Amino acid sequence: MTRTVLSDLSGIARLPESPPQLPAAHRFERTIEALSMLAAVLALIAAALLFAAPAQAQSASEPLAGFTTDRFPDTERTIVGLPASGLTTAPALIDALAANRLYFDANTRQVYFTNEAGAVFDARTGQAAPGVTTTGLKRVRLNNAVRRALDATRGALTLMSPDPALRKAAAESVFKSRDATALPLVETALGRETIAANKRALTEARAAIIASDSKAEEVARLEAIEVLRARGDQDASGILSGVAASGSGRIKAAAESGVAAIQGRLALWANVQNVWYGLSLGSVLLLAAIGLAITFGVMGIINMAHGEMVMIGAYTTFVVQEWIRASQPGLLNYSLFIAIPLAFLVTGAVGVLIERLVIRHLYGRPLETLLATFGISLILQQAVRTIFGANNREVSAPGFMSGSFDLGPLSIGHGRMWIIVFALMVFVALQLVLRATSFGLRMRAVTQNRRMASSMGIDTNRVDAMAFGLGSGIAGMAGVALSQIDNVSPNLGQSYIIDSFMVVVFGGVGNLWGTLLGAVTLGVANKFLEPIAGAVLGKILLLVFIILFIQKRPRGLFAQKGRAVEA
């Protein structure tokens, strides 16, 4: 039960992330600006004092005492009481607590907070506290209940913030907390709001409060239920099913029909979601498999160390990020753009080395190649484990890869979206290399008829090495992308090797279009099976399907025709 109230008007107008040391004149001006709402808020304070009576009894004299007991329920109560405490530092304290920067002295029962730079301030006055260091202090601890109270209180405090994004977030947090005491504030904010999106968020927040309030008027509640029904997402459905469970008569009926409408709409969207997830999984499969489509598909080498190339690419990303952190912190957002070409070069070089040292001697002996490359994969894994340790390494996501945006009820992650784009770019680039460059021409010539190509003056040895390097390099670039969504550990590659072979074989050996189509088909099929059959059974069903498919069409989706096949 979180009840939020508000009294500190200066806190409404600004959201301080630094301790309250704003010039007095500035503060005063903002206070004046906010005075117009004083009446509404005063009523609220009275209500809050009534609600929080037991907690306030002691804290009327010492509103921060609850922070010094090191007990979560006390902390929660103190937060809820903060806006009504009359302390000008209240918003700063809320922020400090959310950032784990609120401290107390167990002996003197004094509360302090620090700013980001680590300077200590007295929590009551907001003045700097010289001579106090955090070493002798205990942190005020948080748990999820405290955090929920924080979010709700902060939501109410920032409903009228000058920053529109903050106002929207505040409306969302009120929507979630459905805190009835925030209603007058929401109404006031709604009257002043000019941005349409924020207006909608506030209307929905108001609707969420009114719909769940069993004492509200029936007409108002029915209207609120309509608003929630129009919002149409899982959260709205959750609120409505709560209303349906507790309400009766027309309210119950309206809420139930609202839930049914939302669920029907969401069921349709679930299919869109499956396609999107399938494309996303398909792009990952494509990235992992496309390098293999060259080495296995075009050159016919069963390369079990392919996954380790992916892994080395991911570790290259890690090293690049470490280097950037140590020497050029400003570049961190561009780390992936540096890592992609580097990963290509590093893994490409490793690939050429493997081809020259091992695979070259084993052409035409697939079984030995399989065993030798399997051995190489183990050696590479253990080498990486020895150099970097067995633990996962942290690769951070640059700004443009994190977060998500909403498309209807779908939330689409930026990271996943960019990986799809990247996979397509790699695919197009590879097609261009194969179709439009002389190296691509030579490579195709060698794979179609080695002896003929050789007699035409093509250095087949060199082409072999370069082609293997190309396949490995692409795997390395895939590793950069996969480092964003998977563990960067020595085992990274192992989990992709089977899937990669599956995609290449299914798509048709030797055909890049087949690999593309194979990856997307398997991805989408997997995502449609998963909700029905579960992840484990889904994967098994897919394998069974591929086995049956290969029985029917041994050469995959796109069978290569002509003499090259017999060679």
Next chain:
Amino acid sequence: MSFTRRILLRATGAALGGALALASTGAFAQGAGPIKVGILHSLSGTMAISETTLKDVMLMLIEEQNKKGGVLGRKLEAVVVDPASNWPLFAEKARELISKEKVAATFGCWTSVSRKSVLPVFEELNSVLFYPVQYEGEESSKNIFYTGAAPNQQAIPAVDYLMSEDGGNVKRWVLAGTDYVYPRTTNRILEAYLKSKGVAAEDIMINYTPFGHSDWQTIVSQVKAFGSAGKKTAVVSTINGDANVPFYKELGNQGVKATDIPVVAFSVGEEELAGIDTKPLIGHLAAWNYFQSIDNPINKEFIAKWRAFTKNDKRVTNDPMEAHVIGFNMWVKAVEKAGTVDSDAVIDALIGVSVPNLTGGYSTMMPNHHITKPVLIGEVQGDGQFNTVWQTSGLVVGDEWSDYLDGSKDLISDWRKPMSCGNFNVKTGKCGGAGK
């Protein structure tokens, strides 16, 4: 203050014991050479990520014990083998340790399947194994000492916490796990437990994923949908090691916050979090018997020693490491008590041995070969550490046969003579066999 005094007392006790032991070996004058201790942890393959650390902590403990003069006046010698995350190889390497190297005791295994693979070897050759990882229970062996948590020392208290006012009055449950024996058994116990607490079947969603599952989009969106039915929802995760990072990343991507749907994990510790940016995970939970953040002198000293030993001042500690510390100290004490490293004598001597644990109390080896531990619930912090938000008021005794499963609720295990039985049925009054 009283603490240091207690440690001092312990130390004097140990010194006395050591002196006694010295005297007795002098009398026996048998083992002049070092006592060998086997370390059976994967140093390569999938499990190396978790097990390598345990090998290191054992080496540190042995080195330290040797500085104190060893055991029974003999030095300890670590024998390290690498079973390479390969389950049958575990059995082979165990046999090698016992028969060829003649180790007095072995510390090892992580996964349940590796433990099940070595169990018959330890029983056949009658040697001692200390197993340091939380596990599913439903097993008892004369030769295995379980220093990790049984389900009632981890899973059940975690669920109790979430059901409480403090934990958010959770009413709807997602049991998500990797598809193998530990999550399946644990979830079976939890499901029975939840139902016994009046949770309806439609409020429990059970989901299994393959090892190393990396594409969590569908499952996280299912959890989200399941959690928005108007009742407070939590996820109980028995997802194994590697699959956790993409799981938590996806939770962050889809905006599932701990304040909305908390995830309580049984296999995610400080070591696992070291590879993730934990900022989006703040507030998600883990249930263990030890956290690195526990603030007391004995833990601080241990962390300092560990960092000095690994020459890395950022190395983290975790729960299975503490289990090895407890297990090793228990073994040392039992050997000193028995005056010999002979398996039967040590197995008898181990029961009832008490040593300090790192959370500031004492852990005791019980007759069912499980130990007493406190249960802690911690919340993930932005720095990759856990902040204890709840703990049991006392120590919890590990319960090998769950009280919530039909097949096992009548069974108890007591390896003291004359019962000496791993699966005694209190209903029929018969011992079901030699233990399994």
